[in-house]
Amino acid sequence: MTRRIGLLGGMFDPIHCGHLDLAAAAESALDLTQVFIIPSNIPPHRPQPAASSFHRFAMVALAVVDHPSWRASDLELAAETPSYTSTTLRAFHDRGYDRSELFFLTGADAFLEIVTWKDYPQLLDLAHFAVVSRPGHPVSELTIRLPQLAQRMAYAPIATGTPPPMIILIEAKTADVSSTAIRARCARGEPISGLVDQRVRQHIEQHGLYQQSVENRRVIEHPPNRAAGRLHAQSRQRER
Numbered sequence: 001m002t003r004r005i006g007l008l009g010g011m012f013d014p015i016h017c018g019h020l021d022l023a024a025a026a027e028s029a030l031d032l033t034q035v036f037i038i039p040s041n042i043p044p045h046r047p048q049p050a051a052s053s054f055h056r057f058a059m060v061a062l063a064v065v066d067h068p069s070w071r072a073s074d075l076e077l078a079a080e081t082p083s084y085t086s087t088t089l090r091a092f093h094d095r096g097y098d099r100s101e102l103f104f105l106t107g108a109d110a111f112l113e114i115v116t117w118k119d120y121p122q123l124l125d126l127a128h129f130a131v132v133s134r135p136g137h138p139v140s141e142l143t144i145r146l147p148q149l150a151q152r153m154a155y156a157p158i159a160t161g162t163p164p165p166m167i168i169l170i171e172a173k174t175a176d177v178s179s180t181a182i183r184a185r186c187a188r189g190e191p192i193s194g195l196v197d198q199r200v201r202q203h204i205e206q207h208g209l210y211q212q213s214v215e216n217r218r219v220i221e222h223p224p225n226r227a228a229g230r231l232h233a234q235s236r237q238r239e240r
Helices: 017-030 053-063 085-094 139-145 147-152 179-187 198-206 226-239
Strands: 005-010 034-039 070-072 102-107 128-132 153-155 167-170
Touching (some): 005 017, 017 102, 128 139
Parallel strands (some): 005 034
8 A cells, every 4th residue: 555644743832723634634635644743843943832842742642642543753852953844854765755655744824935944945855745725824825926836736636656746735624723822822821622632731731831920830841641651652653
């Protein structure tokens, strides 16, 4: 069976329903056989994340529990260098994945900034790029906003074995939510039910993440419970 591997990267500070909707839409449209969700370590163009790398990985591991073919990956967290898409894609090549098997998943809002990404335009030759619409950013606008890439774009689905490079457009409904808005709600003591997976919400509440007062925040850099530690170990084993 031909492998079709989805790769979704991000800060996931925290991972929310918009991320999950994006991955699910790509999985369905492209018939993906596996999806790796990869928290970033050192963001090259953003402030440092509010939650520790362990908490962000733990939340991703909790969010994928109900998806048998999804895996939390610590590939970027294990590196001490800035997290670049091109570096991650080459790491998957080194693990034996062909570029025709890899689908880098991203939202249309993020892809509009593709010309600012490291190693552009060469990184577009390292894998398929699957771009999913986001609220206020339909994929139909990409051919207009990025005319230099229009010839490489096609709407899903695509035929099995289609060689890269391709930019695959997926029109789908995804939750209108952002990690920034969730952190702000937490700081104000407002509920976040329905914005994140229930397990993620419980983790945030249990460990006092994103609280406005530093004195009230429980900062833990080591595994906060045995269950999260087991999820980490299981994800690493499955990734191998």
